[in-house]
Amino acid sequence: MPAPRKFTHQQLQAAALELIDQEGLTGLTMRALATRLGTGPMTIYNYVDGREGLERLVTSAVMAQAHWPDDPSGDWRTRVKAIAEAIWRAVRAHPNAIPLILTARSLDEDALVPTEALLQALADSGRSGADLLAAFRVVSGFIAGFAQAELTGPLVAGRDAEAITARMADLPARRFPRLIETAHAATGDPQAEFHSGLKILLAGLDASAPERRG
Amino acid sequence: MPAPRKFTHQQLQAAALELIDQEGLTGLTMRALATRLGTGPMTIYNYVDGREGLERLVTSAVMAQAHWPDDPSGDWRTRVKAIAEAIWRAVRAHPNAIPLILTARSLDEDALVPTEALLQALADSGRSGADLLAAFRVVSGFIAGFAQAELTGPLVAGRDAEAITARMADLPARRFPRLIETAHAATGDPQAEFHSGLKILLAGLDASAPERRG
DNA sequence: AGTTAAACACGTACCTTGTACGTAATCAAG
DNA sequence: CTTGATTACGTACAAGGTACGTGTTTAACT
Structure with a gap:
């Protein structure tokens, strides 16, 4: 019919x-x-389902493009890193859509695949329950927040970087010395910045992993 | 005139x-x-300056409400924790405004005070330049991403929690075991979750601090 | 083959929102 | 009192989301 x-x-x-x-x-x-x-x-x-539904559809489309070499037998650290990088790559392929991805919740199965994989990898560090949830939030929050901060935070690398850095130079140097100083460091490639950040994060996940303590 | x-x-x-x-x-x-x-x-x-300017104004208002006990002589770990918690508290006081805070860049001095303080505290761990920037992005990205994920991520604690958790139970259990399992852990208080996350993060910052290596 | 009912396509029209433009009102200085 | 600059704000238009209604397509049934 x-x-x-x-x-x-x-x-x-x-x-x-x-x-x-x-x-x-x-x-x-x-x-x-x-x-x-x-x-x-x-x-x-x-x-x-209306404008909101459209936004969820876009979110799913982006998340579904996260692909990584899946090796369930590998070390959990390596896997967390691979998944995080894959999500970041997918998100960064459509920078204009980032606010949507941060905002629109999608319960689409496609969009949940990377989430499940990340949870699984983190679970293999010996975590479960609330600990697992905390670890998950740290990693996923980091990815999303990092991608967005790179675009609209006060310390920027992309287009408009000169304009914004210039306006930062007009700040009172006595009150904002670190900000002014660091503004010049934000010219490197985002890929390297993301790796540095992820490294810090993995060090923390490793140091506080139950697997390690018992 | x-x-x-x-x-x-x-x-x-x-x-x-x-x-x-x-x-x-x-x-x-x-x-x-x-x-x-x-x-x-x-x-x-x-x-x-138009709608965008209004959004920047709101962002500044929220960020300006971040207050913490300032003790420049204290340990950098303690200070990073205090500042991160203060920002998180300010952000969480207006959950509906979070998408704005993530999206609208504000170069207002009021809004930059917590940023400068965070940079300063992180600098005291021995970092500078690109390292400092990476550490800063990790922390600030984590705060923003965490606050937002708590509201619109797949694993939710607030209002609508039951509805969403119920829909997660309809997922194929074979493909999303961890997601379904973890959905029930998301009922605790967000404050505790944030602390757990921050702990992981600080462990990472500590483990990879230059100060520590020499 | 004709009929029917359900799902889909989509044109029209209304309400809301951002904002350009123009005008009136307000004050300090001369 | 006049002048000049700035602010207040009413009107009007363009653009976007979408309720509603109508026409169209298709498979099953008679």
Whole structure:
């Protein structure tokens, strides 16, 4: 009894991501997306539960692009690192979508695969229950927060870096010496910064792992 | 030659935060804010550079509420912990504003005070340059990401917790065992979770501190 | 083959929001 | 009192989300 669907979810996801990549988050509009798909605005509502649903769809699309060499028998540290890097890579491939990923909760199975893998790897460090949850929040919060801070924090590396660093130089040097000093260090590549951060994090996970204590 | 200003920035900030706290982020509207202040919509534009400027103002208001016992002579670990907790408390006092805080960059001096303090404390661990930046990003990213994940991540403690946990139980248990298992651990108080996370982080900062190596 | 019911496509129209523009009101200095 | 600059704010427009209604497609049934 159904009529054939004109589009697939993947088509919507691809079109939405293209819009976001090209025109920024404000470019993602029901109307714009519909136009890009060659249909009317209301058609989108047959595939998605309003604007919020669309945002969840985009989040899923990004998270689903996280791929890593899966080796369940390897060391948990190596695996946590691999998964974290994979998520970070996926997120960073669509910087304009980051606010969405931080904000829109997706319970899509695709989006939960990396989450489950991260939990599993952390569990292999001997954690469970509340300890496991804390460790998970540290890693996932770090990834999301790091990716976003790199774009809109006070210490920036990307585009606009000069403008912002210049405005930081206008701050009273007596009150903000470290900020002014560190602003110049933010010119390196984000990949290296992420690795340094992840290293600190893994050191902490290792030092406080139950596996280690017993 | 000027005409007297009808409002102060603090009045705007207070009114905006009340709106956000009471009606959520979508409740923050130029019109709603103006009405609350008893004036016309366009008056706001005399105090703020459009919608973006308003968001920056809110971000500053929240960050400026971070207070902690300042003891420059104390151990850097203790100080990092105190500052991180203070920021987290300030952020958590207005959960609806968190997406804004993550997204809107503020170069306001008020908003940069906690940042400078955190940088200073981390610098006292012997770090500088890129190392210092990495450490800073880890901590600040963790705070922001943690606060947000607690609200919109797949593992949730607050309101809607039952509904979401229930939907997680519908996931295929074979593919998402850890997720389902951990969903029940997310019922504890966020304060404790944050402490656990921060502990892991500090262990990592300590283990990889240059101060420690020489 | 014709009928039917359910699902889908999508045009129209309304409400809300951000904000450009224009005008009136307010004050300090001359 | 006039002047000049600044602020207050009403009006109006453009853009976006989406409720509603209508037409269309398809598979099953008669």
